[in-house]
Amino acid sequence: IVKMRNHTPATEFLLMGIPHTQGLEHALFVFFLAFYLLTLVGNLLILLATLTSSNLHTPMYFFLGNLSVLDIFFPSVSSPKMMLYLLGQSQTISYQGCACQLFFYHFLGCTECFLYTVMAYDRFAAICHPLRYTAIMNPRVCAILTLRTWMGSSVHASVLTFLVFKLPYYGLKEVGNFFCDIPVVLPLACADTSLAHRVSFTNVGVVALLCFLLVLTSYTCIVISILRISSSEGRHRAFSTCSAHLTSVLLFYGPVVLIYLRPASSPWLDSVAQVLNNIVAPSLNPLIYSLRNKDVKLALRKALIHGVHT
Numbered sequence: 001i002v003k004m005r006n007h008t009p010a011t012e013f014l015l016m017g018i019p020h021t022q023g024l025e026h027a028l029f030v031f032f033l034a035f036y037l038l039t040l041v042g043n044l045l046i047l048l049a050t051l052t053s054s055n056l057h058t059p060m061y062f063f064l065g066n067l068s069v070l071d072i073f074f075p076s077v078s079s080p081k082m083m084l085y086l087l088g089q090s091q092t093i094s095y096q097g098c099a100c101q102l103f104f105y106h107f108l109g110c111t112e113c114f115l116y117t118v119m120a121y122d123r124f125a126a127i128c129h130p131l132r133y134t135a136i137m138n139p140r141v142c143a144i145l146t147l148r149t150w151m152g153s154s155v156h157a158s159v160l161t162f163l164v165f166k167l168p169y170y171g172l173k174e175v176g177n178f179f180c181d182i183p184v185v186l187p188l189a190c191a192d193t194s195l196a197h198r199v200s201f202t203n204v205g206v207v208a209l210l211c212f213l214l215v216l217t218s219y220t221c222i223v224i225s226i227l228r229i230s231s232s233e234g235r236h237r238a239f240s241t242c243s244a245h246l247t248s249v250l251l252f253y254g255p256v257v258l259i260y261l262r263p264a265s266s267p268w269l270d271s272v273a274q275v276l277n278n279i280v281a282p283s284l285n286p287l288i289y290s291l292r293n294k295d296v297k298l299a300l301r302k303a304l305i306h307g308v309h310t
Contacts (some may be wrong), residue, residue, distance in 0.1 A: 010169035011305040015085060015184075017178050018182065018271040029086040035279045043068040043287030045300055053299035059137040059241045060126070060241075061296075063119045064289060066146055067248075071282035073218050074108045075103055078179035078278050092172075098180040100309050105181060107157035109277075110207060113256075114149035117211045120218040123242050128225045136244045136255075160203060164189075176267050179278075183270060208256050217251055244289045251281045252287075 004278050023029060050056045050065040078101065085091050094102070125136045153158070164182060167189035177184045186193050226238045255277035258269065290296045 007249045008170060009025045010095055010171060011170065012094050013098045013169075013180065013188075014174045015081070015091050015093055015180075016173055016174050016176050017082070017085060017091070017141040018275070019176065019268045025086045025088075028043075032079055032083050032086065032279060036075055036083070039075050039279075039286075043071045044291060046296065047072075049299035053295075053302065056299050057294055059122050059142050060119070062142055062253035063115060063122060063146070065283065067115055067119075068075060069113065070108055070112045071285050074112065075278050076281050077108065078274075081176045086172065093175075093180065095169070097301070098175070098185065099161055101184060102164060102182065102185065103157050103161040105179070105278075106160050107153050109256075110156045111149050113208060113211045114152060115146075116245070117214045118145045118149060119140060119245050120215040123245060124218040124221055126241070127222050127238055137225060147278045156203065156207060160200050163200050167191050167193060167196060175273055177274065178251055179274070181274070182260055184267075205289040208253070212249075212253055219246065224236055245271075246280075247288050248285055251284060251300070255281070 018028070026275055046068040046151040050061045050068070081093060081097075081101075083100075099293065122137055126133050129136060160182065164186055167186075168191050169188060170190050173185075173188040175184050182204070186197060186200070222238075222242060226235050229235045229238060235259070255273040
């Protein structure tokens with residue numbers, strides 16, 4: 001019977017959760033729920049502000065609205081299933097569900113990666129070419145750039161998902177994390193994974209590295225341009241418009257480097273990095289973009305007051 005089971009194509013996977021957290025299910029549930037609700041509320045408020053305030057109908061806030069949409073969906077890939085498991089529900093996830101988690105995680109993650117690059121280019125155009133900014137970042141260009149980020153990410157995620165799930169899986173496989181991703185699913189395949197491993201990790205690494213280098217190039221030009229500003233007030237204003245985006249970029253790339261670009265793998269460290277990437281970072285973006293941004297705070301205040309009166 002065991003032998004037959006081991007040669008039966010897998011129809012589901014077993015999510016093992018975060019390593020070394022046995023007995024902490026209730027505390028983890030509260031942690032996941034709190035950050036998930038904070039993410040939903042915070043990003044919905046940012047989206048509300050950008051949609052209702054005419055002052056925020058600019059390229060920078062158009063991209064920020066897109067980022068809020070991504071940050072709403074990104075933790076939704078893994079958090080609901082994890083919270084159900086922490087409440088005592090089944091730890092199993094269907095084969096199709098596992099494939100969907102992997103696809104949407106990389107689709108949304110790659111879109112966010114591309115979007116941060118586009119946002120860096122937007123700040124570069126605004127600070128280094130202020131007189132031509134409205135011509136460079138006109139509505140048509142913004143729409144095309146956004147559409148290409150979503151389409152490019154869809155292709156990227158489709159290739160990765162195909163590479164991982166074209167391999168055979170037999171029996172009930174244990175996924176050593178709280179959701180399905182390449183580092184924990186690929187080793188479970190019952191075939192040679194060397195090609196899929198090389199292509200998938202090169203794909204993820206090249207995309208992340210290329211986007212990071214483009215962001216770095218944009219900010220190098222921005223810093224050089226800001227240092228040429230004669231007034232200290234002007235320099236401070238220019239730096240303040242970039243600080244929120246730069247903080248978000250660092251929060252995004254930190255966990256990505258830990259997960260995909262380390263030579264040695266550690267299941268516990270990978271899980272912690274995934275929690276930071278999936279759960280914590282999306283909840284912090286609304287705070288980062290609103291606390292130091294007077295326009296967003298004013299738009300939020302007006303939207304909330306209007307909502308109360310209506």
